[in-house]
Amino acid sequence: QVNLVESGGGVVRPGGSLRLSCEVSGFTFSSHAMHWVRQAPGKGLEWLAIISENENTKYYADSVKGRFTISRDNFKNTLYLQMISLTIEDTAVYHCARRTYFGSGSYAIDFWGQGTLVTVSA
Amino acid sequence: HSVLTQPPSVSGAPGQRVTISCTGSSSNIGADYDVHWYQQLPGTVPKLVIYADKNRPSGVPDRFSGSKSGTSASLAITGLRAEDEADYYCQSYDSRLNGYVFGTGTTVTVL
Numbered sequence: 732q733v734n735l736v737e738s739g740g741g742v743v744r745p746g747g748s749l750r751l752s753c754e755v756s757g758f759t760f761s762s763h764a765m766h767w768v769r770q771a772p773g774k775g776l777e778w779l780a781i782i783s784e785n786e787n788t789k790y791y792a793d794s795v796k797g798r799f800t801i802s803r804d805n806f807k808n809t810l811y812l813q814m815i816s817l818t819i820e821d822t823a824v825y826h827c828a829r830r831t832y833f834g835s836g837s838y839a840i841d842f843w844g845q846g847t848l849v850t851v852s853a
Numbered sequence: 854h855s856v857l858t859q860p861p862s863v864s865g866a867p868g869q870r871v872t873i874s875c876t877g878s879s880s881n882i883g884a885d886y887d888v889h890w891y892q893q894l895p896g897t898v899p900k901l902v903i904y905a906d907k908n909r910p911s912g913v914p915d916r917f918s919g920s921k922s923g924t925s926a927s928l929a930i931t932g933l934r935a936e937d938e939a940d941y942y943c944q945s946y947d948s949r950l951n952g953y954v955f956g957t958g959t960t961v962t963v964l
Contacts, residue, residue, distance in 0.1 A: 837905035
């Protein structure tokens with residue numbers, strides 16, 4: 732079955748860096764674009780970034796542009812999120828999510844990982 | 854600060870119908886980009902309940918329906934059940950931001 736498992740979260744000081752990983756299984760990773768989405772404690776969902784199937788195209792939310800970098804390794808079935816210059820506002824659970832084609836030109840997220848908690852604190 | 858605005862909460866008695874609005878602008882919903890809806894039960898990850906404005910993924914009951922008009926979209930739940938208590942989020946693409954956006958989220962309470 733489809734499985735997405737994030738790792739790499741933890742406690743980091745403001746200004747610090749962290750790299751998150753998302754290892755997937757149960758589907759052909761190279762056939763799907765992938766998203767990162769985060770959810771601060773008690774808050775709503777915030778879209779962060781998307782990477783195309785072949786890594787040629789990447790888009791970012793304004794809140795993380797220039798600080799976060801999305802990448803993937805299709806041989807290792809792994810998605811990454813490199814984060815630098817972290818602030819307290821980056822504290823959240825970070826989810827990787829699979830984009831799937833539903834036909835008629837429509838794409839949506841159909842599977843989510845359980846997430847990894849990133850806490851930015853002095 | 855999201856560009857898609859939802860009411861913070863809606864409620865209804867079992868069996869009733871509730872609707873959740875998602876208000877956007879000419880750069881997202883108004884530009885006819887697809888709107889998707891996700892249900893997040895307490896302590897779980899989001900689940901897709903409506904894609905491309907009005908379509909239900911396999912396994913989602915037909916009590917859930919979606920619609921879109923102008924710069925807004927709506928999710929309706931009919932025959933409300935206790936198991937529908939959750940947070941609901943709309944999502945679309947925004948051409949001005951050149952990225953995806955989630956709505957502010959709505960908590961559905963079954964009275």
